[in-house]
Amino acid sequence: MNLQTFNPGRCPARRMLNHSGSGCYAIIHFGLNTFTDKEWGYGNENPSVFAPEHFDAEEIAKTCRECGLDGLILVCKHHDGFCLWPTSTTNYNIRQSPFRNGKGDLVKEFSDACRKYGISMGFYVSPWDRNHPEYGKAGYPAVYREQIREIFSGYGPAFEAWFDGANGGDGWYGGACETRSIDRTTYYDWQTVWTMVRSLQPDAAIFSDTGPDLRWVGNEKGTADPESYGCYTPHAPEAGMEPAPGFTRSEEGMQGHPDGRYYMPPECDVPLRRGWFYHPSEDGQLRSVAELTGIYLRSVGCGGYLNLGLAPMPDGRLADGDILRLREWKKAVDALFAHPVVQCEMPLKDGAGIIEFGRPARFNLLEMAEQIADGEKIRGYEVLLRTAGGGFRSLISGKAIGRRRLKRLPETVEGDAIQIRITDAAAPVAALRVACYAADFPEAEKECRHSPPDYLRTAHHPEGTEWHCDLGCEMPVKGFRFTPDPGLPAGTPDRYELLLSSDGRTWRSVAAGEFSNIRANPLPCTVTFRQTEHARFCRLRATRMLIPGETLAGVEFGILTALPEERRSGGAPVMRETEK
Template sequence: MSNSRPIPSARQLEFQDWELGLFLHFGIRTFYEGHRDWDGKPMPPQAFNPVDLDCRQWMQVCKDAGVKYTVLTAKHHDGFANWPSEYTPYSVKNAAWKDGKGDVIREYVDACAEFGIKPGIYYSPAQADGLSGLSSEVSMEESGGYDDYFINQISELLDGRYGKIDCLWFDGCGSEGHEYDWPRITGEIRKMQPDILIFSMGDPDYRWCGNEEGYAGIDNTNVVESIDFSVLADEQEKLKTKKWLPVECDMRMRDKNWFYSENDVHTVKTQQQITDVYDLSVGRGANMLINIGPDRRGHLPECDSKALIQFGQAVKQRTATPLVTLTDFIPDEDSQSWNYQTPEGTTRCNMIVIQEDLTDGESVKRFSIDINCYNNGRFLSIYQGCTIGHKQIIRLPEIRAANVRLRILEADGSVKLRSIELHHV
């Protein structure tokens, strides 16, 4: 084992076990059809009026779909605050909704607690000047004043009034070239919420996949020296040292819009399309964060909800009864291969799911799935991959084999498996 390889925290390992999250883009943009990020078009706060906001409905959908955590936009790039912030007039307190007495974040975290879903908050560090009615001292052109504003607002969200927040999602879009006082900002964050997981920026605990389609690469690794942080940035941000930063893959339920639109219902993904993305995210060792924009009533749209639930239930069902598990495999003395031999005849399978035990770090760099069609003769390699990491989901044409073997081709030290399963789906 390399003495220098990064080791995950218990909290990071817990995050990786969550696997599936729901992204919730909801705010002033929900009420302005056709507006886009950074377009500069005014969006007066009075228009925000979700007349039947039902965060419990959101969480019921999550529960039914097997979603473990959620991330709600508290403040997007436009600067509109989904809570009654003292530091901006551009918030729910100046909305028509509940005569300015409403608080989306309160209703959201209460619903998360009721349904046992872990709450996350999205906060855009960058925001467009000119939309929120703030003074010039709070412009991003004035770093010191803007950092104060940043800390003041984030403190309202994290100081305990909303309880424990499991993750804080920083969107890098709009922050290209801007310097924040990250030691000061993240220091305050971790004082208020010691267990919080920070996404992508400042002092990150997990990182972005680098695209918004939900895909992780076949060579996805938990240990990196640089990270992607914005769709508008051409280069990765270099880290000071190698870090354990698991990947989260965000993607949209609909084709192009993050916020609700009444014009793109026909683009809602099918159960199979979502499953295909899942196998290229969770199935490559990452978490998957799928977005649904609540509508103007404050509900998750029925068609999106139905697709998410069907997907979640189908994914759970296909792995409910494995044909073979780790206890059926015999490891060699050096833990460099694990072999399963069918007691009689052959095993038919078309999906293999492998997990590495990551407690002491990531070891596997390359591996092979080998089969022997009979109880004698030679093995042949039918699949070769790179890392195993948290999980590898390997979908195959149906194979018939008397022996199935996982063989490690390259590793950083000894390998310990958490799970290996053969399935026929």
């Protein structure tokens, strides 16, 4: 793939200069998974479950605008293959659902709503399709390209085309129920796909692990490196191979490269909740205002863009708590900039400049930005503060500035002038945009671990690739929850089997599957059985690991039980959530 076809180099194209004025937008996950309580559907879910009775795209778009999000990217098709528009490429689409009496087009409703409320619209169509019988075979890429053509030619202007590294695996595949692998570097023919997008939507920024306009930051925490550069050169994880979406050294996306060949700033994606789709068990697990504000400083404030995941409920509305949290976060971000001490363009002579405040002033937040149309140049700088004594002292130093750099100072300082010195640059820097603020930062909230009310954390002992536990007595079991180690050590499972027994000798398998998206988003994974089982003994078995290990690795395992609280006890090696 020739990235130079799509990216001019270290100076940003016009589409990137115009991309998202606020630096914040949303990505909407809403589909069959919303109704089946999954993160990744297998591809065999019945479209009849998709029945949002109170869906209102205008209300969602209006909320986004009011909360400071100036764009909305819709997941038009997730990995399960279900299309939210009446595509001609597959019957597995919204017309097979009861939504709008089988005549709905959710993509159109969102697109129309965004235009009405003056926010930008973007689209994501998953390349991986766990439903389509041709996936992994020669015929599917043409199907995918036709889906891309339908979306990017039929629903108005797009500000972003969003692509990820979904590159095959287990799926229904028309009833084959098997694992299918692809050549990640060639199968989708990204050169042709992106050429189509450029032709249909020349102003749309294309996002993926390899850009070409926006790069994935390499995590789903929403955070770039504090010294993140806007320039980047994608590298394949294997020597001699070409990089491709899902086939890069993703860890390099956090910082970028000071000598990167392409202007390709990071897009930092993170869900407002813990998962991307709506799950009732996460109603009390919204990110705090302080956490969201910190994410803003580590994304927009590090030269990147923040893409915040929103998840409508099965009735089609955003939860009231989600809307309230968005409004609280908008207020907190506004408070960062409500009390400016100085805002100006600072000319530089011989790589240095001084801003006089005209009076002593206190501040705790510093903003800097390069004239990015000329390319990112700065690789080192120092900021000095002049205090009442009349002399300058070093305040902070760093490497990258780029399109925007927000630096929260370790403490509030007072002075009447600042000096900025460029200590390393790829080319002379003529000026910087600079501002100092007396910011109000939200107080950090004490972290609270939430669990379903029917959750019992178990004491377990490892035996190779299994965890065994004794519940102390036979009890009703309706599911389980596994919490991975965020560091994802060797032995972390991404596929599992759960076995139950009443006597510890005769075992029956009651659940098997995958811990969806555990690599990018290692959060507690909850599995609910179709029917309540009864057992005293449990075995969690790793049937596949992210990195092979001799023992199953994780932080915690527990069951979901139908027992009343007063009977969850009693001498059994089980701990209530409140005992942590």
